[in-house]
Amino acid sequence: MLLETEGLTKRFGGITAVDGVDFALETGELCSIIGPNGAGKTTFFNLLTGVLEPSDGRIRFDPESGGDAGGASAGADGTGSAIDITAASPDETALAGIHRSYQITNLFPTLSVLENVRVAAQASRGSDSWKLWRNVADFEDHYAEATRILERIGLAGEAETVTQNLSHGEKRSLEIGVALAGNPDLLLLDEPTAGVSSEGVDDVVALIEDVAEDHSVMLIEHNMEVVMDISDRIAVLHRGELIADGPPEDVRGDEAVQEAYLGGYGREGSEAAGDGSDDEATDGDVADGDAAADGGRRVRAGGEPR
Amino acid sequence: MDETDAPVDESDPIPPSTATGGLREYLRDHAVHAAVIFGFLLYPLAYEALLATPAAPFAEAFLPAVTFMIVVLYMGLFAMSFDFVSGYTGYLSFGHAAFFGTGAYFVVLAANGQVPGVPGGTPFMITLLLGAVVAGLLALVIGSVSFRLTGVYFAMITLGFAQVIYELIRSWGYVSTNPTEGATVSGDALAIGVPYVDALSLDVGRLTGESVENLLGLGVDLSATVVSYYALGIVVVVCYFAMQRIIHSPFGRVMIAIRENEERARAVGYPTYRFKLAAFAVSGFFGAIAGGIFAAYSRSVAPDGTFYFLVTADALITTIIGGFGTLAGPIYGTLFTQGLEDVLSTESGGVATLLRERLPESVLQADLFGISLELFVNTAVDGRAPLYLGIVFVLFVLFVPNGILGTLRDRLGGTVGKRLPDHLRRYFR
Numbered sequence: 001m002l003l004e005t006e007g008l009t010k011r012f013g014g015i016t017a018v019d020g021v022d023f024a025l026e027t028g029e030l031c032s033i034i035g036p037n038g039a040g041k042t043t044f045f046n047l048l049t050g051v052l053e054p055s056d057g058r059i060r061f062d063p064e065s066g067g068d069a070g071g072a073s074a075g076a077d078g079t080g081s082a083i084d085i086t087a088a089s090p091d092e093t094a095l096a097g098i099h100r101s102y103q104i105t106n107l108f109p110t111l112s113v114l115e116n117v118r119v120a121a122q123a124s125r126g127s128d129s130w131k132l133w134r135n136v137a138d139f140e141d142h143y144a145e146a147t148r149i150l151e152r153i154g155l156a157g158e159a160e161t162v163t164q165n166l167s168h169g170e171k172r173s174l175e176i177g178v179a180l181a182g183n184p185d186l187l188l189l190d191e192p193t194a195g196v197s198s199e200g201v202d203d204v205v206a207l208i209e210d211v212a213e214d215h216s217v218m219l220i221e222h223n224m225e226v227v228m229d230i231s232d233r234i235a236v237l238h239r240g241e242l243i244a245d246g247p248p249e250d251v252r253g254d255e256a257v258q259e260a261y262l263g264g265y266g267r268e269g270s271e272a273a274g275d276g277s278d279d280e281a282t283d284g285d286v287a288d289g290d291a292a293a294d295g296g297r298r299v300r301a302g303g304e305p306r
Numbered sequence: 307m308d309e310t311d312a313p314v315d316e317s318d319p320i321p322p323s324t325a326t327g328g329l330r331e332y333l334r335d336h337a338v339h340a341a342v343i344f345g346f347l348l349y350p351l352a353y354e355a356l357l358a359t360p361a362a363p364f365a366e367a368f369l370p371a372v373t374f375m376i377v378v379l380y381m382g383l384f385a386m387s388f389d390f391v392s393g394y395t396g397y398l399s400f401g402h403a404a405f406f407g408t409g410a411y412f413v414v415l416a417a418n419g420q421v422p423g424v425p426g427g428t429p430f431m432i433t434l435l436l437g438a439v440v441a442g443l444l445a446l447v448i449g450s451v452s453f454r455l456t457g458v459y460f461a462m463i464t465l466g467f468a469q470v471i472y473e474l475i476r477s478w479g480y481v482s483t484n485p486t487e488g489a490t491v492s493g494d495a496l497a498i499g500v501p502y503v504d505a506l507s508l509d510v511g512r513l514t515g516e517s518v519e520n521l522l523g524l525g526v527d528l529s530a531t532v533v534s535y536y537a538l539g540i541v542v543v544v545c546y547f548a549m550q551r552i553i554h555s556p557f558g559r560v561m562i563a564i565r566e567n568e569e570r571a572r573a574v575g576y577p578t579y580r581f582k583l584a585a586f587a588v589s590g591f592f593g594a595i596a597g598g599i600f601a602a603y604s605r606s607v608a609p610d611g612t613f614y615f616l617v618t619a620d621a622l623i624t625t626i627i628g629g630f631g632t633l634a635g636p637i638y639g640t641l642f643t644q645g646l647e648d649v650l651s652t653e654s655g656g657v658a659t660l661l662r663e664r665l666p667e668s669v670l671q672a673d674l675f676g677i678s679l680e681l682f683v684n685t686a687v688d689g690r691a692p693l694y695l696g697i698v699f700v701l702f703v704l705f706v707p708n709g710i711l712g713t714l715r716d717r718l719g720g721t722v723g724k725r726l727p728d729h730l731r732r733y734f735r
């Protein structure tokens with residue numbers, strides 16, 4: 001098992017944002033985390049990366065677990081080669097092999113595109129960052145690695161561009177590029193298509209599929225079309241709880257999921273209002289990607305607990 | 307996203323470092339450095355030469371005297387050390403005077419044999435380094451607490467630490483019988499150069515420094531002040547290149563990443579706390595060197611001139627005027643403020659003296675809103691540098707927020723050393 005959480009819980013005062021989540025991820029999987037707005041998806045990522053410390057529960061991470069599911073998982077469960085990262089800080093989880101991208105673009109704005117990726121690649125190269133007396137240009141492998149990643153994310157032509165001058169779609173790709181630079185064993189992508197135009201989404205999705213070839217990926221995404229299309233597995237969070245976890249076709253038919261997505265908020269309202277929102281949500285979330293992306297943004301303003 | 311197939315960018319991201327063109331590359335990169343250092347080298351000679359010409363009154367009035375240039379050197383170095391941590395990691399070190407003071411007091415106390423374990427006759431260069439190491443350790447202590455905070459709270463807590471140390475030093479009887487007045491070096495002049503080798507050392511100090519007659523048989527005489535200027539200049543240049551080297555190292559790039567986005571810097575795997583602490587210690591080290599050479603030159607230190615928060619304010623003002631996060635900018639900022647100070651003071655010429663001596667009596671007595679012009683000069687020009695500096699500072703913050711060097715770099719599109727040759731070529735073709 002690459003990643004395993006046990007009763008993972010995060011409480012903010014009286015609100016329980018993540019509630020007793022038992023989750024496991026195999027090496028090589030692409031698992032999407034979905035759920036209505038405010039379900040605790042980003043909080044879940046923040047717990048995994050050490051940005052937040054869990055109120056309860058444990059997180060184990062085992063980058064050595066290898067690709068072949070059978071033997072490796074047996075070995076991992078038995079020998080305990082997994083490390084406990086429950087209380088690890090963000091830099092420790094990163095060095096352990098978990099890297100993430102952000103829902104709201106979170107780059108080094110005044111540095112060049114190349115330097116954004118290069119400085120991220122430098123972090124995973126041990127003591128290089130503590131060499132005060134050598135010129136950074138001497139570390140050609142950092143530059144080579146960064147250039148390779150820029151080619152992969154399609155930004156090789158923008159290497160010298162100042163990051164804040166990139167288009168929004170390019171920034172979203174660079175988000176993934178910076179996360180890739182740490183050579184992650186597990187890549188957490190938080191809404192990589194947020195705010196991307198409908199033509200741009202295809203590029204980002206192609207990039208995610210490409211990256212998923214050689215990385216284990218967890219993906220938070222509101223665009224259901226994308227999620228159903230590329231996921232090996234889907235986990236559904238609702239009010240902090242994991243209510244479904246399985247292959248896309250199973251999750252699509254799951255009653256609890258239908259309830260959470262379509263009826264969850266309508267229940268407090270009148271029957272008629274509930275019906276109305278049913279239709280709207282069906283159209284918005286499942287059929288039309290852009291509307292879903294808009295919905296994601298609206299909630300951010302409204303305040304998903306992070 | 308369609309540029310996937312575009313050729314890998316034209317400008318090679320990896321500068322050739324060891325190839326045959328290495329030396330030429332190196333010289334070209336450092337042409338501006340060399341020019342600036344050469345300018346500072348020639349300045350005292352040019353200034354003294356000008357004083358022998360009919361232009362002397364104007365030179366005295368508008369050019370900073372060598373004594374002011376010495377202030378530019380040590381305060382410039384101090385401001386650079388301030389910029390090193392504040393401009394590159396984004397954490398404003400408002401207590402930086404603590405390091406300046408530590409360096410200055412350590413040197414003076416060591417010269418008087420008052421530092422346990424450091425015998426009285428220890429060469430200045432060694433006590434200077436020891437004082438800087440002590441300041442670096444002090445920075446680790448202050449930083450280990452302060453870096454738990456960010457933004458304005460970090461600035462305030464470092465300021466608090468420095469003020470506490472200032473008050474302690476003011477009342478620490480061990481320093482001298484009158485600690486509020488500080489301490490004075492009682493022994494010989496302190497020498498900058500190679501320790502234990504007289505021929506390679508230069509005594510510094512306005513009165514105690516050594517003067518050179520007929521330098522290398524060229525018929526040039528150097529006063530004690532000018533010799534001190536050169537000796538301090540050597541230390542400043544060495545420190546500048548050391549800091550510049552660190553800025554351009556992988557470590558320096560982490561400092562910049564922290565300034566740009568500390569959250570992301572942590573997320574890609576940097577334990578930022580440790581990096582900030584190390585940068586702070588390096589900064590404190592060089593701040594103490596500035597204090598040490600100041601003490602060696604002035605031979606006396608007082609709490610108000612070293613540990614006081616206005617010393618930090620000087621560094622802050624000159625750094626903003628010179629350019630935040632440019633490293634070399636603060637020295638130009640200091641040159642600017644000291645130049646202004648010199649022009650408006652009467653200590654060495656100055657514009658007030660010039661006006662009083664040069665203007666005809668009738669003009670001086672002319673009525674200006676009810677007061678004579680002479681009275682106006684006396685009250686509004688003579689020694690009023692802080693007033694005008696304040697106005698200039700406000701104008702800089704409003705209209706030139708990137709400072710002198712920062713704006714120049716923006717205009718040229720890169721560092722002056724890298725970009726100026728191309729720009730010049732365009733004009734001289």
